[in-house]
Amino acid sequence: MRLPLTLAAATLLLPTIAHATDIKLTHATIYTSPDAPPLHDAAILIHDNRIVAVGPTASIPSPRNATTYDCTGLTITAGFWNSHVHFLPPQLLHAEQHTPAELNGMLQTMFTSWGFTTVFDIASPLANTNLIRKQVADGTLTGPRIFTTGEPFWAEVPIYAQQFIADNHISIPVTTTVPAAIARVDQQVHDGADAIKIFAGSIEDHKVVLLPADIAKAVVDEAHRNHRLVFSHPTTIKGVELSLDSGVDILAHVSDSEGPWSPALIQRMLSAHMSLIPTLTLFDVEAHRANLSPQSTQQLLDFVVDQLRTYSAAGGQILFGTDIGYIPQFDTTEEFTLMTRAGMTFPQILTSLTTAPAARFSASTHSGRIAPNYDADLVVLASDPATNITALSQVRYTLRAGKIIYAAPAK
Numbered sequence: 560m561r562l563p564l565t566l567a568a569a570t571l572l573l574p575t576i577a578h579a580t581d582i583k584l585t586h587a588t589i590y591t592s593p594d595a596p597p598l599h600d601a602a603i604l605i606h607d608n609r610i611v612a613v614g615p616t617a618s619i620p621s622p623r624n625a626t627t628y629d630c631t632g633l634t635i636t637a638g639f640w641n642s643h644v645h646f647l648p649p650q651l652l653h654a655e656q657h658t659p660a661e662l663n664g665m666l667q668t669m670f671t672s673w674g675f676t677t678v679f680d681i682a683s684p685l686a687n688t689n690l691i692r693k694q695v696a697d698g699t700l701t702g703p704r705i706f707t708t709g710e711p712f713w714a715e716v717p718i719y720a721q722q723f724i725a726d727n728h729i730s731i732p733v734t735t736t737v738p739a740a741i742a743r744v745d746q747q748v749h750d751g752a753d754a755i756k757i758f759a760g761s762i763e764d765h766k767v768v769l770l771p772a773d774i775a776k777a778v779v780d781e782a783h784r785n786h787r788l789v790f791s792h793p794t795t796i797k798g799v800e801l802s803l804d805s806g807v808d809i810l811a812h813v814s815d816s817e818g819p820w821s822p823a824l825i826q827r828m829l830s831a832h833m834s835l836i837p838t839l840t841l842f843d844v845e846a847h848r849a850n851l852s853p854q855s856t857q858q859l860l861d862f863v864v865d866q867l868r869t870y871s872a873a874g875g876q877i878l879f880g881t882d883i884g885y886i887p888q889f890d891t892t893e894e895f896t897l898m899t900r901a902g903m904t905f906p907q908i909l910t911s912l913t914t915a916p917a918a919r920f921s922a923s924t925h926s927g928r929i930a931p932n933y934d935a936d937l938v939v940l941a942s943d944p945a946t947n948i949t950a951l952s953q954v955r956y957t958l959r960a961g962k963i964i965y966a967a968p969a970k
């Protein structure tokens with residue numbers, strides 16, 4: 560059937576008109592990218608899910624139907640990436656058993672209230688994470704953009720995960736042959752995994768069990784053949800070396816046991832373009848779980864902070880990540896404080912939250928900075944993090960794809 564031309568045009572236009580939203584944020588301090596000086600008294604115009612314009616408030620147009628938010632005194636950056644999270648808390652696991660309100664509450668508590676507009680889950684049941692992200696994508700849930708590795712590869716289930724896995728009836732096979740490892744990588748990629756996670760070193764009772772070298776190499780090679788990056792949990796220097804030998808792309812933590820990273824090891828990591836996710840807060844949380852003395856806790860933190868300092872100072876790529884979902888401490892303040900203690904400046908920390916992950920995960924043409932045609936993923940902060948780094952944890956609004964997905968309660 561052919562519609563009259565005018566009606567056809569109107570029908571085609573209707574969805575655009577009905578869903579079009581223009582948002583204008585005005586009079587803010589805006590960091591368009593980590594390497595650019597801030598814009599003062601600046602504005603951003605958003606149309607649908609994209610940024611249209613950014614610049615001095617007076618220079619940005621005001622479309623008739625735009626909703627304007629006066630951001631006087633506030634600071635805006637590109638939406639944050641958290642490159643190490645898990646969809647494991649009981650409020651997210653077995654998602655089919657929770658109401659959308661319950662799931663939304665946890666997505667806000669864990670992610671959007673801290674400014675995260677993109678998160679990388681690096682070990683969780685793939686089917687469950689797929690269900691959640693499908694519902695975020697279709698608007699049933701309100702949350703960040705979600706990438707996932709699905710289930711990890713390890714030689715043995717880490718001791719700290721055994722009870723959890725049993726209690727929640729999660730099944731993660733231990734892959735013992737190269738053909739089985741290759742088949743499992745292919746299956747997970749087929750099922751939607753965006754990357755692959757290995758435990759190069761798996762923490763067991765008083766020992767660390769390394770993934771056999773031939774399995775590690777086969778998993779990484781097959782992931783790369785499928786154009787997927789590989790994350791690795793190193794635990795020890797040997798775990799870092801195994802990760803390098805097998806071609807891993809991203810270390811999911813600093814390594815907390817065995818001595819500091821030697822200049823030769825740092826050089827190998829740099830040559831391999833290995834990214835590092837520090838997860839410094841994790842070590843404080845684990846120290847408390849293990850009832851370490853304040854002095855031992857401080858020693859552990861000094862050790863991991865030093866590792867980050869060494870790799871960052873050498874020019875290694877740092878990706879922000881906190882291991883939330885494994886640790887229950889969602890507040891990011893401590894991580895920013897420890898990263899600062901490791902010598903990282905505000906622009907370097909903002910890089911780890913925005914442009915570095917966007918580049919690493921092949922999204923830098925549309926994500927990580929505030930510019931025309933980029934994703935309208937933004938964080939509106941209560942104050943300027945250049946003055947005090949913990950301002951990065953004081954989130955007023957989080958916008959994802961042009962929609963406000965978090966607004967701080969009025970004080």
Ligand SMILES: [Zn+2]
Nearest residue numbers: 643645882885
């Ligand atoms: Zn983790």
